[in-house]
Amino acid sequence: MYCTLEDLTKQLPVETILSLTSTEDDEIDTEVTDKAILDAGAEIDGYAAKQYKVPFKNVPAVIRKFAVDIALYNLFSRRGFSEDTQDEVIILRYKAAIKFLENLAKGIVQIGAAEVGESATTNMSQLTAATIKNEARIFTRTKMRGY
Template sequence: MAYCTDSEVFAAVKEGTYNALLGEEYIEDVEERKKRLQPLVEEAIEDADAEIDGYLAKRYDVPMSPAPKVLNKFSKDIAVYNLMSRIGIDESDRDKTYLNRYNAAVKFLEGVAKGLIDIGTSETGSSQNQAAQKGFRMEHSERLFSRESMKGY
C-alpha cells in the first residue's frame, strides 16, 4: 500500500511541467500527458515510500497500514521531488520549493528514526513497552529483616 496516490502527486505538479517531464516530445492533450507520465509517477511514489520505510523500519513495522496522515504528506513531497529531479531542480527558481519540502521530509524522518519524533501510532507505545519489558528485569532475595522480626532489639 502506498502512502500517497498518483492523483495527489499529479495535483502537486503543475500541468505546464508535464511535457518537460516527458522529454522533448510535446503532447497537447493533458490526459494523454498524464497517461504517459503515470509509470514515472508510480515509480516516484514507490521510491518515496521505500525511502520512508527505510527510516521507519528502525522503530515501526513497515509498510504501515493504516499510515498516519503525516506520512501521506511526506510521501507526496518526496515523490514530487523524485519526479522533478528527473529534469533538474533549479535552486534559484521556484523549483527550490520541491527541494525544501524534500529536505523537510528527510529531517522529519531522521527525527522519527532517532526516536525524537513520535508519529502518533499505537505501535510506538506498545513496542517501547515490549522493549522495556524485555530489556530490564529486576529480582530480589527474600527479605531478611523487617520491623516485625526486629522488634525488641
C-alpha cells in the same frame, strides 16, 4: 504506496507533472510517477523501520505528506534542478521531509496512530525469556566474620 498520483496533482498542476514525465501523447506517464511514488515509500520505510512496523497499513497523514514531497523531488530530479523558485521549494520540502524522517528514526518525533513495532534488527516476539542460575555464594556476611 503512501501517496497517489492524485495527491501529487493536488500539489502541482497536471501540466507540470506532465512535463516531468514527458510522454509523446500528452498524458502523464503513470509508470514514471508510480516509480517515483514507490521510491519515496521505500525511502520512508528505511527511516521508519527503526521505530514502526512498515509498510504502514493505515498511512498517517504526515507520512502521506512527506511521501508526496519526496515523490515530487524524485520527479524533478529526473530532469535536473534549476534556479527556478518552484525547484527551490521542492528541494526545501524534500530536505524538511528527510529531517523529519531522521528524527522519526531517532524517536525524537512520533507519527501518532501508527503501530509501534520492532526495529529492523530485532523482532521482540521471537525472543525467549532468559533464565538466570546462580551457584551458592562462597562469601556471605557471616562467613566473612573474623577475617
